[in-house]
Amino acid sequence: MESAVHVSYGWTALLGTARGGADVPAYAAPARATDLSGLPPTFLDVGSADIFRDEDVDYVRRIWAAGGTADLHVWAGGYHGFDGLVPDAPISVAARRTRIDWLRRVLAA
Template sequence: MSWICCLLGDRAGTDNVSVYEAPGRADDLTGLPPTFIDVGSADLFRDEDIAFASTIWACGGDAELHVWPGGYHGFEQMAPASTLAATAVAARKRWLNRLLGSAQK
């Protein structure tokens, strides 16, 4: 059973799902805090993640998007010693450091 079915149950795929449960359905993402999005190019959620970042940008928000070449869903947990995983984790840490560093000024 996927996490989507655990959360949504019989409502999965219907119009009876709020944007808080499925943020990819939101048309207006105005007011979101800075958002980091990364996904592998072979991940089944790739297109949804790219669309989510695009919607944030279209609403004037700040999003950093990384699409990791050859990455599959969960690659950083399944192959944590790989160069790709190390690069992805380092990018997340750099983003957080930039975000938190600017918040402290």
């Protein structure tokens, strides 16, 4: 299957028949939000082989364009859910450590 098919499958799994429709809430598909100003500090990480990588990177780019703060981490070789499927892999350990460090920094500020 090609990437577009995987993306379509993923959105259908989350949204069912509402996928692609006008009534999908921004909380289910944040990329649909038109105003990203005023968001709290945002952390987003994604694997370089994740089917949603491009959507995630674009979302963070839009947060930055709206004047928001966001940390983006693209994990080389990571696929969707890599950290949950192989939690002891070095990439998974590093991803968790990075998330926790970011959260500590934000909460300490």
